[in-house]
Amino acid sequence: MAKEVTVEEKLRALYDLQLIDSRIDKIRSIRGELPLEVEDLEDEIGGLETRVEKLNVDIDELDQEVKAKKNLIKDSEEKIKKYESQQKNVRNNREFDALSKEIEFQELEIQLAEKRIKEFKAKIDNKKEAIAGADEKLAERKSHLEFKKSELDSILKETQEEEDLLLKESTKQQKVIEERLLKAYTRLRNSARNGLAVVPVERGASGGSFFTIPPQRQLEIAARKKIITDEHSGRILVDPELAREEEEKMEKLFTSKK
Incomplete structure (x- = not known):
């Protein structure tokens, strides 16, 4: 039997995809108009x-x-x-x-x-x-x-070389995310001006937001037992520790692809 993917693994995969896509956005923004x-x-x-x-x-x-x-x-x-x-x-x-x-x-x-x-x-x-x-x-x-x-x-x-490699990595990452979550991620990214669909909790609020998340909700996010979204923006939330771990991991990937 295939190993069941845990919620935490799903969150990590989603946040990794977000970091990759944000990196691609940054590269494209350098070109501007x-x-x-x-x-x-x-x-x-x-x-x-x-x-x-x-x-x-x-x-x-x-x-x-x-x-x-x-x-x-x-x-x-x-x-x-x-x-x-x-x-x-x-x-x-x-x-x-x-x-x-x-x-x-x-x-x-x-x-x-x-x-x-x-x-x-x-x-x-x-x-x-x-x-x-x-x-x-x-x-x-x-x-x-x-x-x-x-x-x-x-x-x-x-x-261009870095972008091409990142695009391949983005496609690869999408394949490990279930279709339902991937569609939600894509929809959120397309509707957000900054392309952020998955954000960490920062200082008790959703990343980039001023709306405070209740302590009980923060505990649920940190538990990584279910997919939780911000009630104001609809973005998928991850706890700061998970975000830090994935950012360090992806930074090594980005550095190796330069």
Whole structure:
């Protein structure tokens, strides 16, 4: 038969898990907002690069429009020359007037094309100005990203190996805790701002709390015969001596994993 796990062993396992997870929290807090800052900068740079790419495509399209209008002007000028040459050989006023109207139409086409070319060139200048601004911003953001990545890489180099080992230790520790208690622990940790689900009794109160625990309740906690929770926070309580023993044990583990 498998050996029955005592309440004290359950409390020790829970507190060990809390110490491991708190250590992981501490490592992650060292990084602070750096991973998010790096991600935000990468997203912003991606957005700026997409914008510059689109602006360049727009400029290429406008250049094609300018080229088309210049070709139209050239065609109209050739037509005007042809019509003026034909006017010299007309047989009557009606033919001369018809050619004059064609020349006038082509002159209007040239004027309209020149106007459109000016508009296109103004748009091109605006887009080039926007690209220059985006390029300047890109250079600044890339420099900032390089600095932040270097800072993050430095921290990761110092802490990633320890965190990976602690995560394995946390998973290992979870396997020795019964599912019901593990779910309660996870729920408490997720709801607590500081991630504390298991705390020792300190100066007659729940760790981190100002609410005094009645003496009789403290005796029950010290007896380690049942799982007792703080009536105010819902956290699982352990006696100071058990906490000290497990902290010393886990400190040796943490030191060995550095």
